[in-house]
Amino acid sequence: MKQDNARRWVELGLLALLALWPLGTTLGWYSPFYFSLMTRIVIFGVALLGYDLAAGYTGLVSFGHALFIGLGGYAAGLVLVKLAPTLGLDPGLWLWLALGTSVLVSAVAAVVVGFLALRTRGIYFVFLTLAFGQFAYLVAWNWLGFTGGDNGLTGIPQVSLALPGLRLELSDAGTYYYFVLVVFALSYALCRRVVQSPFGRILVGIEQNEKRTAYLGYPVIRYKRRVFLLSGVLGGLAGGLYALLQGFVSPDLLHWHLSGDIILMTWLGGVGTLIGPVLGGFIYLFVGNWLSTLFARWQIVMGLLFVFFVLFSPRGMVGLVQQGWRRLWGSST
Amino acid sequence: MGVLNVNAPVLRVEKVTKRFGELVALQSVNFELQRGQNQAIIGPNGAGKTTLFNVITGEFPPSEGRVWFQGHDITGLPPHHIAQHGLARSFQLNNLFPDFTAYDNVWLAVQIRHPWRESMFRNTRRLPELDEQVWRVLEQVHLEAVALQRACELSYGDQRHLEIGLALATQPQLLLLDEPTSGISPAETQKTIELIQSISKEVTLLLIEHDMDVVMSVADRILVMHYGSVLAQGTPEQVEANPEVQEAYLGDFR
Amino acid sequence: MVGSVSVVAFVVQLLNGLTLGMVLTLIATGLTLVFGMMGVVNFAHGALYMVGAYVGLSLTLASGNFWLALALAPLIVGALSWLIERGGLRLLYERPPIYQLLFTFGVALVLENVVEIVWGTDILTIPAPFHGALQLLGVYYPKYRLFVLATSVMVLVAVGLTLRRTRFGLVVRAGTHDAEMVDALGINIKRTFTAVFVAGSMLAAFAGVIVGPMYSLSSGMGGSVIISAFIVVVIGGLGSFAGAVVGGLILGLAQVLGVLFFPSQADASIYAVVVLVLLVRPRGLFGEVDLQ
Numbered sequence A: 001m002k003q004d005n006a007r008r009w010v011e012l013g014l015l016a017l018l019a020l021w022p023l024g025t026t027l028g029w030y031s032p033f034y035f036s037l038m039t040r041i042v043i044f045g046v047a048l049l050g051y052d053l054a055a056g057y058t059g060l061v062s063f064g065h066a067l068f069i070g071l072g073g074y075a076a077g078l079v080l081v082k083l084a085p086t087l088g089l090d091p092g093l094w095l096w097l098a099l100g101t102s103v104l105v106s107a108v109a110a111v112v113v114g115f116l117a118l119r120t121r122g123i124y125f126v127f128l129t130l131a132f133g134q135f136a137y138l139v140a141w142n143w144l145g146f147t148g149g150d151n152g153l154t155g156i157p158q159v160s161l162a163l164p165g166l167r168l169e170l171s172d173a174g175t176y177y178y179f180v181l182v183v184f185a186l187s188y189a190l191c192r193r194v195v196q197s198p199f200g201r202i203l204v205g206i207e208q209n210e211k212r213t214a215y216l217g218y219p220v221i222r223y224k225r226r227v228f229l230l231s232g233v234l235g236g237l238a239g240g241l242y243a244l245l246q247g248f249v250s251p252d253l254l255h256w257h258l259s260g261d262i263i264l265m266t267w268l269g270g271v272g273t274l275i276g277p278v279l280g281g282f283i284y285l286f287v288g289n290w291l292s293t294l295f296a297r298w299q300i301v302m303g304l305l306f307v308f309f310v311l312f313s314p315r316g317m318v319g320l321v322q323q324g325w326r327r328l329w330g331s332s333t
Numbered sequence B: 001m002g003v004l005n006v007n008a009p010v011l012r013v014e015k016v017t018k019r020f021g022e023l024v025a026l027q028s029v030n031f032e033l034q035r036g037q038n039q040a041i042i043g044p045n046g047a048g049k050t051t052l053f054n055v056i057t058g059e060f061p062p063s064e065g066r067v068w069f070q071g072h073d074i075t076g077l078p079p080h081h082i083a084q085h086g087l088a089r090s091f092q093l094n095n096l097f098p099d100f101t102a103y104d105n106v107w108l109a110v111q112i113r114h115p116w117r118e119s120m121f122r123n124t125r126r127l128p129e130l131d132e133q134v135w136r137v138l139e140q141v142h143l144e145a146v147a148l149q150r151a152c153e154l155s156y157g158d159q160r161h162l163e164i165g166l167a168l169a170t171q172p173q174l175l176l177l178d179e180p181t182s183g184i185s186p187a188e189t190q191k192t193i194e195l196i197q198s199i200s201k202e203v204t205l206l207l208i209e210h211d212m213d214v215v216m217s218v219a220d221r222i223l224v225m226h227y228g229s230v231l232a233q234g235t236p237e238q239v240e241a242n243p244e245v246q247e248a249y250l251g252d253f254r
Numbered sequence C: 001m002v003g004s005v006s007v008v009a010f011v012v013q014l015l016n017g018l019t020l021g022m023v024l025t026l027i028a029t030g031l032t033l034v035f036g037m038m039g040v041v042n043f044a045h046g047a048l049y050m051v052g053a054y055v056g057l058s059l060t061l062a063s064g065n066f067w068l069a070l071a072l073a074p075l076i077v078g079a080l081s082w083l084i085e086r087g088g089l090r091l092l093y094e095r096p097p098i099y100q101l102l103f104t105f106g107v108a109l110v111l112e113n114v115v116e117i118v119w120g121t122d123i124l125t126i127p128a129p130f131h132g133a134l135q136l137l138g139v140y141y142p143k144y145r146l147f148v149l150a151t152s153v154m155v156l157v158a159v160g161l162t163l164r165r166t167r168f169g170l171v172v173r174a175g176t177h178d179a180e181m182v183d184a185l186g187i188n189i190k191r192t193f194t195a196v197f198v199a200g201s202m203l204a205a206f207a208g209v210i211v212g213p214m215y216s217l218s219s220g221m222g223g224s225v226i227i228s229a230f231i232v233v234v235i236g237g238l239g240s241f242a243g244a245v246v247g248g249l250i251l252g253l254a255q256v257l258g259v260l261f262f263p264s265q266a267d268a269s270i271y272a273v274v275v276l277v278l279l280v281r282p283r284g285l286f287g288e289v290d291l292q
Helices: A002-026 A032-057 A065-087 A091-117 A122-142 A173-196 A198-208 A210-216 A220-246 A256-269 A275-294 A299-312 A316-329 B049-057 B079-085 B102-111 B128-140 B156-169 B186-200 B212-218 B236-241 B243-248 C007-038 C045-063 C066-087 C098-119 C143-165 C167-177 C179-184 C189-211 C221-236 C241-261 C266-280
Strands: A160-163 A166-169 B011-020 B023-033 B039-042 B064-069 B087-090 B174-178 B204-208 B221-226 B229-234 C133-136 C139-142
Touching: A002 A032, A002 A173, A002 A275, A032 A065, A032 A173, A032 A198, A032 A220, A032 A256, A032 A275, A065 A091, A065 A122, A065 A220, A065 A256, A091 A122, A091 A160, A091 A220, A122 A256, A122 C098, A122 C221, A122 C266, A166 A173, A173 A198, A173 A220, A198 A210, A198 A220, A198 B102, A210 A220, A210 B079, A210 B087, A210 B102, A256 A275, A256 A299, A256 A316, A256 C098, A275 A299, A275 A316, A299 A316, A299 C098, B011 B049, B023 B049, B023 B064, B023 B221, B023 B229, B039 B049, B039 B212, B049 B079, B049 B087, B049 B174, B049 B204, B079 B087, B087 B156, B102 B128, B102 B156, B128 B156, B128 B186, B156 B174, B156 B186, B186 B204, B186 B212, B204 B212, B221 B236, B221 B243, B229 B236, B229 B243, B236 B243, C007 C045, C007 C133, C007 C139, C007 C143, C007 C167, C007 C189, C007 C221, C007 C241, C045 C066, C045 C098, C045 C189, C045 C221, C066 C189, C098 C221, C133 C143, C139 C143, C143 C167, C143 C189, C143 C241, C167 C179, C167 C189, C179 C189, C221 C241, C221 C266, C241 C266
Parallel strands: B039 B204, B039 B221, B087 B174, B174 B204
Antiparallel strands: A160 A166, B011 B023, B011 B064, B221 B229, C133 C139
């Protein structure tokens, strides 16, 4: 229970930090660049939460999370560029349409890929998810007429968000940041709920001993597909948010390099902890950015840390913090 | 699930044959198990005992024959489906959740009978009824003292008990135990025998065993297997007196 | 004569495809045998190919002798791969196989960065040891490319003979079938595995150097090659040398000829084929390792 309380304080603290972040720019502590960087980190956080549910808790380590992020990005982008203007809707609703499509498209992809790939395990699952992702990448890269080819989909408009009684101009960086932060907070709360639920227990059971989980009576493959769906949807949502932030979508959003980055961030921060991967994203993107001002090849530090954690401490940064905590306060749970 | 025929045998194995390529692991195995009747399957290694368990529990389908559980044809169904019907199994080699505590191991088993077993939103900390059930099972298998230790850190004997506990916690109608005392020191075997005896009062048992002490103290009926076929079946006395059995065991029976 | 492609152009591309195929096989051999023996997926294999190329470049520039570089670079990379296997991979054999993948993925990342630090991000080429072209059906075909094709074939034949005719090869082949059994027979399977790991890396490094004058070097070459190697190994079958050869040829020819005939769909179709193979016949054409 103590660990739970400690974690709750950490969660609240981080949320407060994130909520107060824009102040730094207003107070002149740091430039607006760090503002948009933080927006990007929070968006990645949504994708990382999804990945951790599947890979960290259930043991479904895929090399194709970028598929969902990219599909979500293109879906939102295409809706805003090609579809929404023709529908004659109130522009305040465009965002719902765009993000809704992101979610829908990535959900369909997750169901299809899940149905096909989740019958396999280990390296075959890695290869399959990688292949699906690369297939999508190459299709987007070559489809000049629809996706803009290797130039990407440009001209995604800034939108406003129509809420009951309120209209938010998301073209304002601050407003968009808070919007993204709310989405992230809700996603986190959802994932935390799932992890603490009976379903969450089954997921960890599957990761530890899939056979026994089945022999107890649980339809393992059904649950794998379910968590994979949730994972993909969160990835797609992040992709949609990212498209809106950037104003364009490039095929790189589908490339396996992005999947590799997700893996790097996940194990850097600590797999299977929800907070870990998000922290990993922060370390990679934020600290990495800061490091890059010091020396050009900061990535090697990340790579070495990643290798170190894989070898000795899969719970990554979070694991180190937990161990330090235990040493300071004893290990009464 | 249909109307339960109370007079139907709990388990009926009908002419089950299993081939792996050229190898015939099971040859036309036939037997029935009545509710409340505990049966032990004995036989030398390679006789097909675990293969029989695998067919019954759905690990793989038989090449020929059918398996009936409480009047339902479960032949070829996947393991999770059969388990849901109320047929539970423990394994010869410990098949636990290694990083879960003993408590959490049992929790996952107890959870299956709960209507909220796949809920994504309820908080498992707020399910006191499950907590009670978990402790009851832990007490039954004498693991209350080590409940909060990780399964991989338990002593081998405790792990065997947890192995049984997991299957028991799903509240099965029929419990298959695959060599429950295997690897347990003679000193601890008595405790396990007592555990099995207490279980046999609430659940129908089908167990594979090498240890004849266990067999004699628990089984109402014995099934002797040899090279994939049933050599003899009946009460312990009948089986003991069977000349074929005596020949197969070269008099080492008892 | 297909569409607007002349016979000559076709033959030229055929040769290119064969050459690419053989090079891919050189690279994929190490990957597939290592997986077949210990179930290890060496994501760093492509990076080792890349390091071989860059080391070969430096050696060539420093010594002025390409042949020296071709001989030495594989040895250096071999030592590096020995360190990787001994120092890192060995620690992970008891753990779920995904950790080996993650570890080698991390090593690949680190190596990519090391290359960028040492050699920078400009695109470089290894100066060819000789120039000139042969006349082929009225077209000039670079001699060096033919040399690469011929050398690759010879090296692969040597590998094949080693696997078929030597005791070491026998142990390796037995190991890809059943490593436990080989171990039980008292043969030091761990040492054999390390040897295969190192030899495979050396083959990849050799490929890196020999291909250097043909293709340009960049820090991303490791990443793109490993994906191609994965495709070869999936199609050919994990654990099979014959599979690597056939898979390499298929991919090499498909890539080159595909670009010729269906330029825009070529790349994506290859991945569609990979997905199909993985779903319908996961052990590929020649594979015997049945991974779960």
